[in-house]
Amino acid sequence: MGLIVAKFGGSSVASMERIRNVAERVKRMKDNGKDIVVVVSAMGDTTDDLIELAKQTGPELSCREMDMLLATGEQQSAALLALTLNNMNCKAVSLTGWQAGVRSDANYSKSRITNIEPQRIRQELEQGNVVVVAGFQGISPEGDITTLGRGGSDTSAVALAAALEAERCMIFTDVKGVFTADPRIVPEASQLPFISYDEMLELASLGAVVMQPRAVEYAMLYGVDVEVLSSFDDHPGTIITEVGNMERQRIVTGVAHDLNCTRFAIFDVPDKPGIAKTLFRGLADAGINVDMVIQSAMRDNRNDIAFTIEENDLHKAVPVVEKLVKDIGASGMFYGNNVGKVSIVGAGMQSNPGVAADMFEALADANINIHMISTSEIKISCVIDEDRIQEAVQALHKKFALDHIE
Amino acid sequence: MGLIVAKFGGSSVASMERIRNVAERVKRMKDNGKDIVVVVSAMGDTTDDLIELAKQTGPELSCREMDMLLATGEQQSAALLALTLNNMNCKAVSLTGWQAGVRSDANYSKSRITNIEPQRIRQELEQGNVVVVAGFQGISPEGDITTLGRGGSDTSAVALAAALEAERCMIFTDVKGVFTADPRIVPEASQLPFISYDEMLELASLGAVVMQPRAVEYAMLYGVDVEVLSSFDDHPGTIITEVGNMERQRIVTGVAHDLNCTRFAIFDVPDKPGIAKTLFRGLADAGINVDMVIQSAMRDNRNDIAFTIEENDLHKAVPVVEKLVKDIGASGMFYGNNVGKVSIVGAGMQSNPGVAADMFEALADANINIHMISTSEIKISCVIDEDRIQEAVQALHKKFALDHIE
Numbered sequence: 001m002g003l004i005v006a007k008f009g010g011s012s013v014a015s016m017e018r019i020r021n022v023a024e025r026v027k028r029m030k031d032n033g034k035d036i037v038v039v040v041s042a043m044g045d046t047t048d049d050l051i052e053l054a055k056q057t058g059p060e061l062s063c064r065e066m067d068m069l070l071a072t073g074e075q076q077s078a079a080l081l082a083l084t085l086n087n088m089n090c091k092a093v094s095l096t097g098w099q100a101g102v103r104s105d106a107n108y109s110k111s112r113i114t115n116i117e118p119q120r121i122r123q124e125l126e127q128g129n130v131v132v133v134a135g136f137q138g139i140s141p142e143g144d145i146t147t148l149g150r151g152g153s154d155t156s157a158v159a160l161a162a163a164l165e166a167e168r169c170m171i172f173t174d175v176k177g178v179f180t181a182d183p184r185i186v187p188e189a190s191q192l193p194f195i196s197y198d199e200m201l202e203l204a205s206l207g208a209v210v211m212q213p214r215a216v217e218y219a220m221l222y223g224v225d226v227e228v229l230s231s232f233d234d235h236p237g238t239i240i241t242e243v244g245n246m247e248r249q250r251i252v253t254g255v256a257h258d259l260n261c262t263r264f265a266i267f268d269v270p271d272k273p274g275i276a277k278t279l280f281r282g283l284a285d286a287g288i289n290v291d292m293v294i295q296s297a298m299r300d301n302r303n304d305i306a307f308t309i310e311e312n313d314l315h316k317a318v319p320v321v322e323k324l325v326k327d328i329g330a331s332g333m334f335y336g337n338n339v340g341k342v343s344i345v346g347a348g349m350q351s352n353p354g355v356a357a358d359m360f361e362a363l364a365d366a367n368i369n370i371h372m373i374s375t376s377e378i379k380i381s382c383v384i385d386e387d388r389i390q391e392a393v394q395a396l397h398k399k400f401a402l403d404h405i406e
Numbered sequence: 407m408g409l410i411v412a413k414f415g416g417s418s419v420a421s422m423e424r425i426r427n428v429a430e431r432v433k434r435m436k437d438n439g440k441d442i443v444v445v446v447s448a449m450g451d452t453t454d455d456l457i458e459l460a461k462q463t464g465p466e467l468s469c470r471e472m473d474m475l476l477a478t479g480e481q482q483s484a485a486l487l488a489l490t491l492n493n494m495n496c497k498a499v500s501l502t503g504w505q506a507g508v509r510s511d512a513n514y515s516k517s518r519i520t521n522i523e524p525q526r527i528r529q530e531l532e533q534g535n536v537v538v539v540a541g542f543q544g545i546s547p548e549g550d551i552t553t554l555g556r557g558g559s560d561t562s563a564v565a566l567a568a569a570l571e572a573e574r575c576m577i578f579t580d581v582k583g584v585f586t587a588d589p590r591i592v593p594e595a596s597q598l599p600f601i602s603y604d605e606m607l608e609l610a611s612l613g614a615v616v617m618q619p620r621a622v623e624y625a626m627l628y629g630v631d632v633e634v635l636s637s638f639d640d641h642p643g644t645i646i647t648e649v650g651n652m653e654r655q656r657i658v659t660g661v662a663h664d665l666n667c668t669r670f671a672i673f674d675v676p677d678k679p680g681i682a683k684t685l686f687r688g689l690a691d692a693g694i695n696v697d698m699v700i701q702s703a704m705r706d707n708r709n710d711i712a713f714t715i716e717e718n719d720l721h722k723a724v725p726v727v728e729k730l731v732k733d734i735g736a737s738g739m740f741y742g743n744n745v746g747k748v749s750i751v752g753a754g755m756q757s758n759p760g761v762a763a764d765m766f767e768a769l770a771d772a773n774i775n776i777h778m779i780s781t782s783e784i785k786i787s788c789v790i791d792e793d794r795i796q797e798a799v800q801a802l803h804k805k806f807a808l809d810h811i812e
Contacts, residue, residue: 405565
């Protein structure tokens with residue numbers, strides 16, 4: 001008998017009404033002859049409400065105690081779902097992370113799963129139970145409750161699917177799956193039936209966080225097939241799998257965009273070893289994530305260096321960069337956040353030269369100026385003016401014929 | 407260094423403001439050089455709110471799942487108190503029931519503690535931590551979360567005090583201690599500095615539930631000194647201890663009353679073996695608790711039997727008793743809930759004849775008619791008209807000079 005691990009996020013269990021919908025869907029899967037392990041997040045705003053209470057205790061929030069506090073949210077939704085299933089004559093039992101054998105390191109609040117000891121789950125499945133596991137949590141070697149960080153329930157689900165050798169891990173969410181572009185910008189965007197782990201990771205890093213990147217990495221590592229689908233209807237979702245498992249390989253899978261982008265340029269940087277190190281170490285030490293970096297051609301032993309950061313970090317970044325400009329002996333700096341990033345992603349790019357040229361051509365045909373370019377094996381990103389992002393996404397979507405994906 | 411176990415009930419931790427008060431008091435005790443283990447209940451209405459959610463899942467509420475759900479309330483308040491203490495520069499760590507080593511049977515929702523494995527608590531105390539334990543919960547031999555039933559946090563506290571050989575178990579509550587009578591009825595009622603376990607149990611059974619009777623039994627069994635005191639001021643409370651530990655033994659310790667009382671009388675019950683069994687087994691099978699029972703003197707091989715039950719059970723009881731009257735061949739029945747019960751309690755009664763006579767005299771002098779009388783070694787109860795209860799309590803309080811207890 002096949003085993004399915006099904007994860008339902010916070011919005012899918014935000015009310016008793018929605019928990020009932022989840023229970024009905026789980027019961028249907030069970031009635032179809034599957035063994036079911038359900039992983040749940042906390043109900044709707046529970047986690048935020050608990051954080052709000054904790055903040056009232058003062059500024060110092062010990063991560064160990066926060067994990068102890070926050071883990072209750074998932075324990076509650078797990079118990080409520082098990083009660084609902086029982087009331088539908090569907091045998092079910094809820095388990096906390098530690099009861100489900102989810103072992104983690106002691107890195108409170110962003111703990112990583114070290115291994116799963118699935119004996120208890122197996123035993124409950126053998127007795128015909130649906131097993132409802134509290135997501136987002138584990139137990140440290142010292143026997144303390146840990147949480148896995150934002151979106152940790154996705155990781156719980158994938159790790160349980162790997163340990164139990166499930167035939168599939170289904171991530172139920174409030175979107176229908178992964179699309180070729182944001183449907184709010186490209187109404188013709190198509191839902192992808194399949195996407196590779198690599199592509200999903202690139203899309204996530206570009207802001208299309210349908211699923212937690214760490215969970216995708218975990219799935220890739222253990223070869224778990226993951227289906228992302230909507231908990232509000234019965235349509236099939238998008239299956240995240242190995243490239244080799246996909247029926248047909250597309251050159252370009254999707255177009256992503258990101259408006260949360262600020263560009264810095266530093267002029268006349270001396271061309272000496274260690275300068276780039278000083279600059280980017282300085283930013284890293286200030287907790288600022290640098291995204292794209294470009295060093296222009298040298299002129300008179302001096303370079304221009306441009307880079308982008310998240311718009312949210314702008315206030316933090318300006319004084320840091322100003323100081324670094326002096327430290328490294330550059331002549332000046334410039335920044336602006338009227339830019340955005342548009343990217344194309346596709347595992348097939350690697351073996352198809354000319355994709356970059358196609359991209360630049362599409363942007364040129366739309367009369368869109370490119371400020372910066374960055375490429376990886378399966379991704380090409382361009383920084384352009386923010387007010388041209390929508391046009392750019394539409395042009396690229398059309399150029400790569402993404403509106404008729406099957 | 408002395409160890410104190412301090413328990414704070416739901417009303418003492420009902421808001422973040424109150425949790426802060428609790429933390430301040432705990433910190434003062436810690437600063438006085440004591441090792442402190444705190445046991446907390448869930449915040450205010452949390453448990454009721456969770457029960458309300460659970461009821462929305464349907465009529466069948468599996469006790470295992472309910473325990474899983476309800477145990478989160480104490481886990482939350484424990485974590486919030488530890489966070490508050492940390493923010494006052496008082497090292498603290500919170501533990502769930504299972505982390506604190508509270509082992510119980512698997513009798514979900516009314517589980518009993520089987521033993522305590524206090525290694526983890528000892529270890530945290532050695533590291534200078536205040537240990538905040540989630541009350542009301544334990545772990546079954548199968549590794550499932552259990553709850554100890556209503557007021558179970560009192561039992562958690564007493565059991566931990568016994569296992570840790572604490573010098574005292576302090577039960578902080580919303581009353582100042584145990585009084586010689588209800589101060590709302592007898593304004594001169596005095597707070598008792600000491601009371602014996604037996605007396606406390608009798609008072610609890612008479613409706614003065616300052617502390618959970620099971621916890622008192624546990625304290626008696628292990629010889630734990632328990633102080634009941636207010637969490638809202640700094641006055642000493644009442645110490646529940648062995649009779650031998652009390653400085654002076656009083657003949658009568660307190661006057662209790664109970665208005666939640668209905669009296670039944672069954673007339674002309676045939677005087678045959680097995681009749682009482684049939685009657686009271688019938689009531690027990692219907693889940694009706696019988697309190698006092700009186701069988702009057704026989705006349706013509708027939709008796710009258712009178713008994714009292716809780717007023718809340720009246721609706722359930724009437725059809726049951728009507729059927730039983732027919733079954734046993736009695737001539738008829740009567741019931742009325744315009745009665746109440748007044749009792750005196752005192753460990754010294756056993757060795758002081760004449761206490762009953764004093765009680766009846768006080769009631770007679772106040773012109774109060776007695777319907778039923780029941781006695782135990784340390785208690786005498788009388789059923790009287792409900793509208794005379796207040797006068798009766800006041801008369802007895804005066805008769806036994808309870809307004810000047812030291």
